[in-house]
Amino acid sequence: MYSLLLKHETKTLVRTPAFAWILLLLAAAVAIGAWAGGAHLGRIERGASYYLADATADRAKLRSDLERYEERVAARGEQVQIAAYSHTQRGAVPQGTNAGSVGVKAAEIATLPPTGIQAFSVGQSDLLLSYVPVTTAGLTTALQASEMGNPVNLKRGPFDLSFVVIFLLPIFILAISYDMLSSEKERGTLAMVLANPLSLQKLMSSKVVSRAVIILGVIAALGFGSLLTVGTALGEPDTWARFGVWLAATLLYAVFWFLLSVFVNALGRNSATNGIILAGAWLAFVVVIPTLVSVGATTMYPAPSRFDFITASREAQTDSERNYMRELNQYYYDHVEHVPEERVNDFLSVTRAKNDAVERAVAPLFAEFRSQQIKQDQLVSNFQFVSPAIMMQRVLNDVTGVSAARYHRFVDQVQAFREQWVSYFTVRFLTATPMRSAEFDEFPKFQYEEEPVSAVVTRSLPSIGGIIVILVLLGGAAMATLRRYQVASR
Numbered sequence: 001m002y003s004l005l006l007k008h009e010t011k012t013l014v015r016t017p018a019f020a021w022i023l024l025l026l027a028a029a030v031a032i033g034a035w036a037g038g039a040h041l042g043r044i045e046r047g048a049s050y051y052l053a054d055a056t057a058d059r060a061k062l063r064s065d066l067e068r069y070e071e072r073v074a075a076r077g078e079q080v081q082i083a084a085y086s087h088t089q090r091g092a093v094p095q096g097t098n099a100g101s102v103g104v105k106a107a108e109i110a111t112l113p114p115t116g117i118q119a120f121s122v123g124q125s126d127l128l129l130s131y132v133p134v135t136t137a138g139l140t141t142a143l144q145a146s147e148m149g150n151p152v153n154l155k156r157g158p159f160d161l162s163f164v165v166i167f168l169l170p171i172f173i174l175a176i177s178y179d180m181l182s183s184e185k186e187r188g189t190l191a192m193v194l195a196n197p198l199s200l201q202k203l204m205s206s207k208v209v210s211r212a213v214i215i216l217g218v219i220a221a222l223g224f225g226s227l228l229t230v231g232t233a234l235g236e237p238d239t240w241a242r243f244g245v246w247l248a249a250t251l252l253y254a255v256f257w258f259l260l261s262v263f264v265n266a267l268g269r270n271s272a273t274n275g276i277i278l279a280g281a282w283l284a285f286v287v288v289i290p291t292l293v294s295v296g297a298t299t300m301y302p303a304p305s306r307f308d309f310i311t312a313s314r315e316a317q318t319d320s321e322r323n324y325m326r327e328l329n330q331y332y333y334d335h336v337e338h339v340p341e342e343r344v345n346d347f348l349s350v351t352r353a354k355n356d357a358v359e360r361a362v363a364p365l366f367a368e369f370r371s372q373q374i375k376q377d378q379l380v381s382n383f384q385f386v387s388p389a390i391m392m393q394r395v396l397n398d399v400t401g402v403s404a405a406r407y408h409r410f411v412d413q414v415q416a417f418r419e420q421w422v423s424y425f426t427v428r429f430l431t432a433t434p435m436r437s438a439e440f441d442e443f444p445k446f447q448y449e450e451e452p453v454s455a456v457v458t459r460s461l462p463s464i465g466g467i468i469v470i471l472v473l474l475g476g477a478a479m480a481t482l483r484r485y486q487v488a489s490r
């Protein structure tokens with residue numbers, strides 16, 4: 001009897017024109033979201049490739065000039081001299097001989113590579129730099145090129161798959177499930193159906209299962225198609241593990257909205273009232289609560305604004321210009337083991353000293369910004385269980401690779417690499433050791449060390465576990481409420 005009822009519900013649902021339109025709109029939304037995410041990822045990769053091409057060309061020019069100079073010097077039997085720093089080539093000695101010049105001009109582009117499913121979610125990647133030029137100049141200024149905004153703001157602007165899943169998927173689900181029982185009751189067919197040896201629980205189950213199987217199957221198929229279309233590194237196990245977590249979380253999130261519809265239907269209200277209640281629930285869980293949590297996080301832990309960074313940088317720059325000899329003394333003091341017997345107060349030394357002064361002035365603000373970011377994220381983590389949308393957002397950000405945690409990991413590695421870069425060139429600059437063209441292949445190289453996917457899964461478990469707990473509680477409440485359902489209108 002139950003299988004017959006399930007087949008009937010499925011056939012009736014499939015033949016409904018409105019249901020077909022909903023599936024079509026869902027497929028279109030997923031397709032557009034995947035395309036938009038893929039296009040955004042393409043822009044990031046093109047920007048990184050252009051930046052890398054420029055840096056490669058600058059380094060190649062320095063090296064080629066140096067190679068020609070070395071050939072001339074060797075032919076004359078002379079010694080390689082060191083050029084004075086200049087923005088342009090002056091004189092016969094090329095800038096490539098000066099380690100200070102090379103350290104500034106031959107930038108290493110530190111790149112945060114995208115994950116295999118990063119096209120599924122834009123997240124904060126449209127605000128945070130995923131490629132940073134590393135030179136002996138200040139790094140904090142380069143990192144400031146990203147917009148200093150709230151990293152846990154859950155109001156999504158970009159249209160991508162995450163937007164479709166969190167905002168639009170619940171609407172599609174509620175549109176086909178808000179009147180599962182109320183419509184039967186309003187037509188007067190509910191009592192006739194239950195006159196057969198069939199319980200109300202089984203009737204509701206058939207309606208939910210028929211809808212959920214189709215919707216969840218479509219989501220899985222569209223998600224897999226999106227992976228094949230805009231996904232990258234499909235041969236890597238990491239990509240499939242991330243996609244598995246993405247799909248599991250998405251299906252659980254969809255089940256939540258189905259169970260919420262069951263609970264509201266079990267209250268015995270009419271279809272219009274059910275629709276209003278479910279629309280209010282969507283507004284509360286998806287928009288209002290995440291916004292309040294986000295505002296609370298930024299209010300309790302306000303981060304320094306971009307204006308604060310600019311002001312501090314300008315003040316430090318002005319002070320270093322006025323007291324450049326003090327900053328130069330500090331610069332030589334910081335590298336006392338490599339300072340020559342006769343200090344050379346050339347343009348590059350003074351510039352390096354001023355840059356270091358600006359970095360020292362801005363560093364506390366940058367550290368405060370990072371600290372406030374972490375506190376904001378922790379507060380959202382603590383309050384995520386009040387809304388499935390917040391839990392879902394955190395999971396999607398983590399598995400797609402656009403979370404604040406992954407970006408902080410990238411910044412930490414860039415900062416560590418810059419210390420290595422500065423050390424490499426500063427020793428040669430202060431000891432007046434001329435650069436050789438063969439050394440260009442030995443420059444330090446940045447390689448981002450990705451965290452194990454197991455760490456990503458572990459970080460996502462609290463959010464996924466929270467959704468599962470809500471499903472169990474909501475399912476129990478729906479079944480208990482359904483037992484008190486009044487079939488006949490009073």
